[in-house]
Amino acid sequence: MPTPHERFTALYNTYQARVYGYAASRAGHQLAEEVVSETFLVAWRRLDGIPDHAQLPWLLRVARNILRDNFRRAARRDALEAELRTWVEEAVADVGEHATERVAVLRALAGLSEADKELLTLTAWHGLSTVEAAKVLGCTKAVFFVRLHRARRRLRSAIEATGTGTFQKPVTAPGRKPR
Numbered sequence: 001m002p003t004p005h006e007r008f009t010a011l012y013n014t015y016q017a018r019v020y021g022y023a024a025s026r027a028g029h030q031l032a033e034e035v036v037s038e039t040f041l042v043a044w045r046r047l048d049g050i051p052d053h054a055q056l057p058w059l060l061r062v063a064r065n066i067l068r069d070n071f072r073r074a075a076r077r078d079a080l081e082a083e084l085r086t087w088v089e090e091a092v093a094d095v096g097e098h099a100t101e102r103v104a105v106l107r108a109l110a111g112l113s114e115a116d117k118e119l120l121t122l123t124a125w126h127g128l129s130t131v132e133a134a135k136v137l138g139c140t141k142a143v144f145f146v147r148l149h150r151a152r153r154r155l156r157s158a159i160e161a162t163g164t165g166t167f168q169k170p171v172t173a174p175g176r177k178p179r
Contacts, residue, residue: 008044011055016040019059026067035070039063077114084110084117108158116151123148 002010016036023035039062043050050058087106109117122133134144 038066104162119151
């Protein structure tokens with residue numbers, strides 16, 4: 001009976017090119033390598049669950065799920081970026097006394113990494129407690145506080161870099177009251 005390493009190596013050597021071809025036809029060559037890597041990582045983890053009579057369909061289903069998840073992540077990211085752009089555009093048109101600060105905050109937020117945006121928006125815009133936000137991110141409350149502190153510091157630096165002054169108010173969604 002072959003060892004798990006031998007079974008995996010045979011599976012990889014037999015189907016890697018076909019999984020790559022499937023991924024490349026669905027998402028292009030640039031993303032195909034990543035999809036193949038993730039597909040065979042799942043295969044390694046679930047090696048005993050791969051049916052002997054349907055190995056290629058099983059691998060292609062895994063690759064399809066990975067592609068679907070990648071497309072969903074990209075769609076969520078694009079939707080958030082579009083929403084942030086809309087908020088910035090609305091803020092530019094706002095004639096309120098704090099319009100300049102609002103624009104600076106929204107522009108600074110739009111320039112942060114996805115991870116920093118998520119940290120800041122989970123509590124400030126989505127109204128989650130720190131415990132709930134930590135659960136969403138899969139970390140402890142203490143780790144969440146450290147990450148949130150660093151994200152706020154980067155936001156302050158980005159706001160100050162715009163030359164509009166210092167960070168004085170909590171970031172809230174347009175139309176929401178600060179906590």
